[in-house]
Amino acid sequence: MKNSTLIISLDFELLWGIFDKVGTTYRPDYFSNTRKVIPQMLESFAKHEIAVTWATVGMLFAENEEEWKYYSPEYKPSYRNRNLSAYEWAKQHGIKPEVHFAPDLIRQIVDTPGQELGSHTYAHYYTLMRGQSPEQFRQDIQATQRIAEDKFETRLKSLVFPRNHINELYLGICLEEGYEVVRGNPKNWFWQETQHEDLGKKIIRSADCFFEVGERSTFFLEELKAYPNEPLILPASRILRPFSPKGLGIMNRLRLNRIKQEMEAAARNGESYHLWWHPHNFGNDPQSSMKELLEVLEHFQSLRDRFGMQSLSMGQVGELIGVPSLTT
Template sequence: MTDNKGIFTLSLDTELAWGMFDKDNVGDYENAYRNTPDVVDHLCNMFDEYDISATWAIVSHLLMDCDKAHTDRTSPNFEWIDDWFAELPCVNGFDDVLWFAPWLIDRLQACETAQEIGLHGSTHMQLGADGCSRQHAEEEIDVAVKTLREHGLEPKSFVFPRNDVGHVDVLREHGIKVYRGRDAYWYERASVPNIIKPPCRFVDEAVRGTPPVTEPIEHNGILEIPGSQTFRPSHDGWQYTPGECSVERAKKGLERAARTGKTFHLWFHPFNLGHSPEKDCHRLERILMIVDELVREDLIKCVPMGEYSE
């Protein structure tokens, strides 16, 4: 990262039902989960067309057949769920499509443009929440890293479930070099009540606010790459903001990165595009077209998270 070009980084929280099972609302997203394989395929095709190397942060349990009761692990003491491992999607007999994706690694490695495969935990455990001890974090990260190694992968990057940062030292001890930090907005990084954050996010989206651009932050041997913008889906209330908001905001963020030589870090969950796949993939493609134009003008470059450590 020694030249003065701006940087575009794209990270994808790849989780299927693992992202919602502890909130007891998997059914609200079932159609989107079922559409996710097609969404992933479409994303891979777009990334090949526009030469985008993204970071796919995956919940490693997507690669594991749930044939045991996780008796070797201890459940965190979260206030919103009685027994973490007793409530896992696979334990409760959910449809395989919602929690098992053995095809995922092969599809990502088949992309013509190299894709980075990082981690989003083993079971999407919220590492920064009260009730997640260091032991819980060590078990979660140890299993996740070992699972990827069994597939011939050495993960460098990590995305914290729900962006709840905690036990960063455990990541470093397991060979992780880079993690995505909270988005670089005052209300995301300051100690403000969670109830304030959703309306602030909605206002930023509705008024087409320019996203922040950032630089890596070093923390005792591990790098934090803060987020800049979430690509909002046409669901969960975001359909009430104009559809052009995310595209216009990304354009502003990319142009700011080009001017300053800093990083514009876009991120989203692939399953969220499964509610309105054609509409949302088209909106995302418009952003990738802007990236492509700036790359051709030699103003920015596309860098996956793991490359920051190099």
């Protein structure tokens, strides 16, 4: 039987990931809860021997505003919609360390066995929005590499595009700057072209979290390959959506059962299953969210015992499959 694999990647952002959606209306306790729950996640991953890729916004590496500015690139994204720029938002609303910086948490990630530090770009960069350019993107991901090497002596190999906006024209730049593995979207049509967020796609994506709507999103590692001068594209399978505390117990159970059923199907068939979420998704109800996560991790342990399912980070998958060298 082929080895089945559980892959987990997390989009670690704090406010940098949602500033353009919530503005200044965010609840401070939402992010203070997030900061408290991340060490609990790390403890649980270590206990259950789970490898995880933490795709982290580079700005979170900074200790303070001075350091944040020092590592910021010269050429910043020139979006036509200036409200999408993290730099413009900070200029208008200021910097608050509790929601904009997290070097202490990143140190805990680096020090926890099995955890891979990856990139979510430096400034939560949107590669499909009008006005930005390839050179601006290159400088953005270079900035993340610099701050990761200087502060944590880590060269990042895995990257997750913010909002799942995958610009195929930029894949070569990723590999040139050291990123060997990139998370792709699930293969279903309603996960493609995510910059076009029409209502129909949103409804179907939400429904698919509870009931089988699209095709199965598991895959065989043996079928993946990296094309010349591009990183390996590692497909996502499922997002672990936030726990809903609004009395929708049956919906929470349906959502979690769907993940567990997909994991078991992958384990039985020797396939891989790539689960992802944002750590701040646990901010509304950390206790219930952690309870769900523990159920998923314990289910993985059962699948490991019964079927030999393994846990790999994005970077470990890249090492297993191999990434072609750049050609000149």
